[in-house]
Amino acid sequence: MKILLLGEYNSSHYTLKEGLEKLGHDVLVVGHGDGFKKRKVDIKYTLKYTEGFSGKLKSVLYRLFGFDITSMDVKKQFESFKDRLTGFDVVQLINETAFNTTPETEKTLLEFIFKNNKKVFLLSCGTDYVSVKYAFDKKFKYSILTPYFEKKGSKKDFWHALMYLTKPYVDLHTYVYNNIQGVLASDLDYHIPLLKNEKYLGMMPNPINLEKLNFIDLKVTDKIVIFHGINEKNYYKKGNDIFEAALEILKKKHPNKIEIITVKSLPYDAYIKAFDAAHILLDQVFAYDQGFNALEAMAKGKVVFTGAEQEWLDYYNIEKDTVAINAEPDAEKIAKKLEWLILNPKIITKISKNARAFIEKEHHYVAVAKLYLEKWESKP
Structure with missing residues (x-):
């Protein structure tokens, strides 16, 4: 089987690749290496303009003109390797923003993935709409948003999670769910919020290469x-x-x-x-x-x-x-x-x-x- 794993958190996808290859499958991992952690991937793209002066410039341009230069750059990088992302039997997205771009750009890149491959699945890993909404509604006794509720930081400090509750990300969530065959969870923090979801296929323990x-x-x-x-x-x-x-x-x-x-x-x-x-x-x-x-x-x-x-x-x-x-x-x-x-x-x-x-x-x-x-x- 030919399998494409899109996005990376820690080494969950790359370790899964190693396990799948042991079973005789052909696997490709695409991602940016999970930031400073510099995790291994097969096709690596970079997230530019995220820190320092360029990060501030990016914020100004977004406020003034409504475009995100990091997402534009990822889209440009995507064009250089997209031909290698076709014809897969199975594609799995690490989460709803597998490419780490704005919802608009994410939809454009995912449209190519959905059109040019057979089956696409979603892994609930990291933050996504379902898990963040569950945490925001305080259905867990505590969660990653507990420090936010306790005023340990501003809305900006927790934007990496709260952004999934805004309309563009909710729309992206709907778009992804309308195009996938099913969703899996990487641990109980994602499993519990998905229990009544009709697309949910079950929890897959994180793979560890012993x-x-x-x-x-x-x-x-x-x-x-x-x-x-x-x-x-x-x-x-x-x-x-x-x-x-x-x-x-x-x-x-x-x-x-x-x-x-x-x-x-x-x-x-x-x-x-x-x-x-x-x-x-x-x-x-x-x-x-x-x-x-x-x-x-x-x-x-x-x-x-x-x-x-x-x-x-x-x-x-x-x-x-x-x-x-x-x-x-x-x-x-x-x-x-x-x-x-x-x-x-x-x-x-x-x-x-x-x-x-x-x-x-x-x-x-x-x-x-x-x-x-x-x-x-x-x-x-």
Whole structure:
């Protein structure tokens, strides 16, 4: 089968490609590499005019004349490789704005994709209309919009999510759904909002290439090493402020028992190596399930503070605090859970092994690729 994967978040599509290729399929991944993370893709385009002086110029031009120079440039780049994006049996969009352009440009590029390929599917991953609307209506007990409701930033700071509720993006959402065979979700944070959607085909666990991620046996001989990776653009969205507050509590109570490593906005190749020495990794707060970074850390045997809500425990039939630690939006609760681990290092070792076993069972990239194939082939 010939498969086109459009767009990339972390390495969800490229890892899926690796699994599909193991099964004998021909796969092409197109994307911009997920920004500063510099993830690998087969055809890479760039998002120009997004920062500094050129970013300000872009904003002025958009306000004055209504055109977006980044989208115009992506469209120009698209013209140079669009002939390679035809004749596929299956196309999957990483989300509703797979090309990261304005809704108008997105429709133009997607029209070409819909006309020149057989079946197109949508992956609910990152932000999209359905998940953002669910969060905005406060149907989750907390979500990526909780910091916005708590006034931790302006509307502009959360525009990357709120924009999906504006009319142009709602229209794009309708256009995409009218042209796809079905939609899939990458984890429970997207699965739950889609449960009553007639186009929904089910949840596909994020694929993790275990051949590239060796398990690191956690030996506790001295201090417990805690790793905190900060994405500066998503500081409040990920709950990094809450993690930092928890670490301050811990430093006062157990200064001689811990070592803290903090990094900011590292490219992927540097990030994946930076936490090798850690026992515990602080990933994100406002989630019910794990994202790609957390899963890769778990594959290496780290004890990860991330989304591990009751819904996740029920879905996978897991006991609390045995595979991952649910990071609630409460610094004191996180600090207490960290303290529990620091004072009981044997539990760290146990969770480490359980985490690796869980990824092997539920997220192995070849097994996940088979699940995708089943869903894609289920639609005529």
